[in-house]
Amino acid sequence: MNKKRRTKEPKKNKKRWTLKAKSNFKVLALLFLLALLFFLITVKLIYINVVQGEELTRKALNQLTRTETLSADRGVIYDRNKKELAVNVTRANIFYNMAAFDEKKYKSKADFNEDKKKTTKEDAKKIADVLEIDYKEILQLLKGKKQVKIASNVSREKALKIKELSILRVSVDDVTKRFYPYNNLAAHIIGFANDESTGVYGVESSYDRELSGMPGKSVSIKNNSHVQIPLTEEENYAPKEGYSTVLTLDENIQQFAEDAALKTREEHSAESVSIIVQDTKNGEILAMANNEAYDLNNPKDPVTEYQKENWDKLSQEEKTEEWFNNWRNFSINEQYEPGSTFKVITTAAALEEATTNLNKTYICNGVYTEIPGVKIGCTSQNRGPRTVEEALMESCNIALVKIGRELGTEKMYKYIKAFGFGTPTGIDLPAEANGQIPASADSIGTARLATMSYGHGIAVTPIQLINAVSAIANKGYLNTPRVVSRLEDSNGNIIEKKKSVPKRKVISDETSDTMKHLMGKVVSDGTGKRAQIPGYTVGGKTGTANIVSKKSGYENAYISSFVGVAPLKDPKITILVVVKRPKGTAYGSTVATPAAQEVLQKTLEYLKIPKTEKEQKSDKDNLVLVPNVKNRLLSDAGKLIVDSGIKFNAFSDDISNNAVVTKQSPSAGTYVEEGSIVDLHIDNNTKDKKTMPILVGKQEKEVESILKGFNLEYNIYGTGKVVSQYPEAGSKVSEDTLIKLTMESELNKENKDSDEEDNEDDETKLDSKNSKDSKDSKDKKDNKKEDKN
16 A cells, blocks of 8 residues: 555656646746847847938938928019019919818718719809809819819919918919010010920020029928928028019110011011111110010910911911911021122122222123023113112112122132121020021032022021121121120129120221111112101111022012111111011012111110201102003003103004003112103014903903904903903913903992002002013023012
8 A cells, every 4th residue: 555655646746847847948938039029129129220210210201301392583574774574473373172072071972972062063163253264164173082273373362362262172372473564575585484484485595594593492391281290390491583684675666666567567468577676886686576476474375367267276286386486586596588688798798808899880781691501680670881889779680690700609608607697696595597508618609609699599597687787887897696685683783794795807997888888879879768767877778589489499479678777877776677478569678668767767766866967858758659560551551650650651663552561660669759750661462472461450341442452352250340360461362362351240349449449459469470470481480589679
C-alpha cells in the first residue's frame, strides 16, 4: 500500500509542473512579443519624427496650404496727351455650387431630386432677374455635382445685387477686366486682352510683359472645407502693378483719320481704307486707321456686312478665319504693289547717284518697246520730251523706266534696301510683314528693273512706304517708326523713354531738298492738285496700281493711294492713304488724295503749325474733274464734257453720226482748270469693223436709232432702259454680229433723279468692264499692269 502511494505522488506533481511551465512560457512569449512590438513602434515613431519628420510635415502643410494667385492690375494705355485708351474695371464671375446638395440628408432619392429641382429653379429665377436674362439659360447650367460658372464679366452693380440675394450656393468672384472707352478707335494699334488678361494683337500684345506686371499670392492653411485652421496666419504677397504705356498716338488725329477713312470707303464703295499719319522728324505714329475696325470690348463680334448677314451660317473654322481678318493690321501685316508712289524712291536714288538731274529730258512716245518681248505703255497723255520734274508731275511711266535703267540694277537694289524695303521697319507692333523684293541685284532682270522703276514687281507694306517717304523729306534720315512713347509706373514716374535714333542717312540734304521741290510740283501742278491746303505747301505723289492676283498676273481691280508731306519748307507731317478696290474711278488723284488733304489740313490746324504761305484761293477750287468718255458716242461725250465746264476738240476732218470716242487727253480722272480743252480721238465707224459704243442707260427708241445707223441686228430683252449689253462697249463688231441688250423697267424707280444716278452707276460699271477688253490685244494687256497716275 505504502509503495503504491509513493509511486503515484511524484507523477502527479510532475504533470502539474509541466502544465505550469507551459503556461509561463506562453506568458513570457506574449510579453516578449509585446515588448518587441512596442520596441518596433517606438523605433518607427522615432524614425518618423526624427528622420522623416521634416519631410512629412512639409507634405502635410502642402496638403493643407492653399495658395491663391493675386492678379496684378494691368497697366493703362494712354494716348500722347494722357487720354485713357485702355483701362481696368472690376467685373465678377458668378458660380453655383452643385456639390452643396447632400443626398444623405434626405429620406429618399426621390425627395432629394425633388428638392434639388425646386431649389435650383428658385435660385435661377432670382439670379436671372438681376442679370436680366431668361432663367432657363441659367437652369440649363445647373447640372452635375460640381461648382459651375453661370455668368462672367458681370458688372460690379449687378454682382452686389447677386450677393444681396444671400443664396448659400452662390459665390461671386471679383475679377479685373480690360475696358476700352473708345470702343473701336485705334483698334489695330491698341489690340485687346483676352479673358486670361493676356494681350492679343497690337500694343496689348507687343508690350504684354510690361503691361501685365507681377502677380502676387495669398498663402493660408485651410481644411478640406476651405476654412482657415485656427492659430494659423495668412501670408499675403502683394502683386506689382503693370507699367502704363503712353502712345505716340493722338486721339484727335486718330479720329480725323478714321472719319476720313470711313467717308472715303463709303463714297467709293471700297473694300478697305488705310490711313497712316507720321511725325516726319522722329518717325512717331500719330494715327493709324484701318477700315473696318472691330470693337475692342467685343472683339469677336461680326464687323463687315457680310459677316453680320452670314455669321450664324459660318462654321467655327470660318469664324476663326474671319476673326483673324478683322484683327489683322493692314498697315503692318499686309503688302501690296505701290505703283506710282514708288516713283519718288526711284527718282531720289537716281538724283543721289547723279545718274539723272533736273535738266535732263526723256522722250515719251506712249509705248516703250526697247526691252525684247516687253511692251510698256504710259497713261500720261502728253508726248515728246519732258524733264524729271515733268515726268514726276505727269506720272510718266516711260520716263521713270528710262531713269531706272540709267540707275542700274545694283544701285536700284542698294537704295531699295537702304530705304528699308524687304525687311521689317522694327515698329513696336506684332507680326510685321517683310514686303517682297528681289533676292539680290543679280536676280533683277531688265524687265523687272523697268517695272520696279514705276512701282510694279515689288511689294511693300504701308508702314515701309510712309517711313521711306518721311526719310526723303527728313534730310535723308531713316527712322524706326514706333507707337509707344514711354513707360510709366502707377504714380506717373517715367520708367523708360523711347528715343528716336535714326537708322541711317539714305540720301543727302541736297537730294532731300530737290525731292521736296519735285513732290511740291506734283501737288501744285500735277496729279496731286487735290492735296493743296491754303496757307501751306504740300508735296506728295499719287498712285494707282493693279492688285496682284493670288493665282497669276493682275486682277481687274486697283489700289489707289497718295503719300505726302507738309509743310514742305519744314516737314512735320507725313501721310499715306491706301484705298483697296474702289468702285468706279480708281485714280489715286480722285480717290485717295482728297482724304489725305482733309486729314492733313485738320492735323496742321489742330497742332497749330504756323502757316508758311499767304492764304490764296486754292487752285483746286477752280478745278474740274475730266469725265470718262471713252467708248461713248461723240454726241454723248461732248455733252458730258461741256456739262462739266470744259471744252473738247475731235481730231477728224469728217465726223459721222456714228462716231465713237476711242481715246481722250487729258485722261479721265484728271483735274483741269475750268474752260480747258479735252482732245478726243474718234472712230467714225465707216469701215466694216465698227467700235461698239456705250448703250447702257439709253431708252429703247434711242438704241434702235443708233443700231440702225450702225446697220446691226439686235435682240432686246425687257423694257425700259439698257442695263447691260453684249458685246461690251469698245469691242469691234461687224454687220453679222448680233447685239443683245437687257433692259429694266423704270416703274420701280423713285424719281427721275434716282434714274440718272442709276444710269451713272451702270456706266461706271461698264467703264470698269471696258478695262477687261485690254486682254484682246497685247498692248492693252501690258497697259493693265501699269500705274494709272
